[in-house]
Amino acid sequence: MLTVHTVEALRAQLARWREAGETLALVPTMGNLHEGHLSLVRRARSEAQRVVVSIFVNPLQFGPSEDFDRYPRTLDEDQQRLRGVGCDLVFAPTVSEMYPGGRSGITRVSVPGLGEQLEGEFRPGFFDGVATVVNILFNCVQPQLAVFGEKDYQQLLVIRRMVAELQLPIRVIGEPTAREPDGLALSSRNQYLSAEERRLAPTLHRALQAVAERLRSGARDYAGLQQEAQRYLEAQGFKPQYVAIREPQRLEPPSPTARDWVILVAAHLGRTRLIDNLVLSL
Numbered sequence: 001m002l003t004v005h006t007v008e009a010l011r012a013q014l015a016r017w018r019e020a021g022e023t024l025a026l027v028p029t030m031g032n033l034h035e036g037h038l039s040l041v042r043r044a045r046s047e048a049q050r051v052v053v054s055i056f057v058n059p060l061q062f063g064p065s066e067d068f069d070r071y072p073r074t075l076d077e078d079q080q081r082l083r084g085v086g087c088d089l090v091f092a093p094t095v096s097e098m099y100p101g102g103r104s105g106i107t108r109v110s111v112p113g114l115g116e117q118l119e120g121e122f123r124p125g126f127f128d129g130v131a132t133v134v135n136i137l138f139n140c141v142q143p144q145l146a147v148f149g150e151k152d153y154q155q156l157l158v159i160r161r162m163v164a165e166l167q168l169p170i171r172v173i174g175e176p177t178a179r180e181p182d183g184l185a186l187s188s189r190n191q192y193l194s195a196e197e198r199r200l201a202p203t204l205h206r207a208l209q210a211v212a213e214r215l216r217s218g219a220r221d222y223a224g225l226q227q228e229a230q231r232y233l234e235a236q237g238f239k240p241q242y243v244a245i246r247e248p249q250r251l252e253p254p255s256p257t258a259r260d261w262v263i264l265v266a267a268h269l270g271r272t273r274l275i276d277n278l279v280l281s282l
């Protein structure tokens, strides 16, 4: 497994594989890799002959009061983990390598509508930052396919739409969320939780399951179900930002006759912001 830090070195290596006719998959990450990321790499490995993993904590997608500075950077450990799952090349650029002209005034990719609600409402500019960096990574690597986690459900939809509308010849694969045995979705941010918060954290997933159960048994008062789940989370010590029941493709409000939904949640537990979702089809 190779690690490169510059676009030039990345392109030189990729050219060799392309000349040999090998197919290429990209798994974009911000590092601090856990089992969830490794499952994305395994999926990429099963779909393509060469797998590139990018590790880049992207400043463009963090708000001024968010955790860019304290986001864990663990390149050595990440490289160790990636060796065991069939990654061929790690691309770990610096901020100036990715944004050589600086970040202010940079060309941005925006996915209006879809990218402005839910996460986009509570984290303004987040999806512009994600779409922009993913587009740059796609341009640098030019993979045939890319794998993203369904844990970031809205992000996956934003990227799918960007790829479709910019006519990028890339197949986007969504991989199911990896969970702890108690249901907590794996996330690099889980390590910010205190012992007591970690004990409470799976409540988020349980709240989603409770909403799903109510939908299964015929409840269709979406606003009421959302409120009920928010109140439950508040009572458990969370500060919910949203619990939203949406249709799963465009995240629009579902009709009363819908049979498919995604339930999305974002909530603070202490200083940690957690997100999760559950897709339900009857």
Ligand code: PAF
Binding pocket: 028, 029, 030, 056, 058, 061, 130, 133, 134, 152, 155
């Ligand atoms: O999901 C993430 O880790 C990031 O948002 C991504 C897709 C790597 C872009 O920085």
